[in-house]
Amino acid sequence: MSGSSILTFIQKSFRQTVETTVFNRLADKVNIVSAGQGDLTAEIKVEENHVNHFKMMHGGIVTTLADILSSAAFLTLHIKENDVFAGPKNVSVKLDMTFLKPIPLGSVLIINCSTVNQGKTLALAQVDFKDKVTGKILAKCNHLMFVKQ
Numbered sequence: 001m002s003g004s005s006i007l008t009f010i011q012k013s014f015r016q017t018v019e020t021t022v023f024n025r026l027a028d029k030v031n032i033v034s035a036g037q038g039d040l041t042a043e044i045k046v047e048e049n050h051v052n053h054f055k056m057m058h059g060g061i062v063t064t065l066a067d068i069l070s071s072a073a074f075l076t077l078h079i080k081e082n083d084v085f086a087g088p089k090n091v092s093v094k095l096d097m098t099f100l101k102p103i104p105l106g107s108v109l110i111i112n113c114s115t116v117n118q119g120k121t122l123a124l125a126q127v128d129f130k131d132k133v134t135g136k137i138l139a140k141c142n143h144l145m146f147v148k149q
Helices: 003-020 021-025 061-077
Strands: 031-036 039-045 089-099 106-116 122-131 139-148
Touching: 003 021, 003 031, 003 061, 021 061, 031 061, 039 061, 061 089, 061 106, 061 122, 061 139
Parallel strands: none
Antiparallel strands: 031 039, 039 106, 089 139, 106 122, 122 139
8 A cells, every 4th residue: 555545544443533432532532643554644733532530641541542543554454355353463561651741621632653663472562652842752652452363
């Protein structure tokens, strides 16, 4: 598949996932900007339903986005015949989140995900949450996934 068709396919698959499960609706405002070859870049504006009582993005939301988006980045390596689910399946083994700075309401985030290693049964992805205005990294994640071929 070409780069633009992978992006279109991932965007469509992501929308279907977000719309069909209540839990994944936390990611309904995510815009996937690019995807392919194990990488994915997305953007989101932090809104009221993303924040805690301090008006800062809730760490659980950040972690959920890291999980969902890094899994989607991994899947770009395995799209077959326009079916994202035809390739190997992956489930989280470990999500290691580091919160470097608070993420206030109204912030626009650029989320960069990269699959950095894949073996027979494990894959590792890294995720950076950057402030779109300042370029500063606000949170990081290492996502270890079990892969079933």
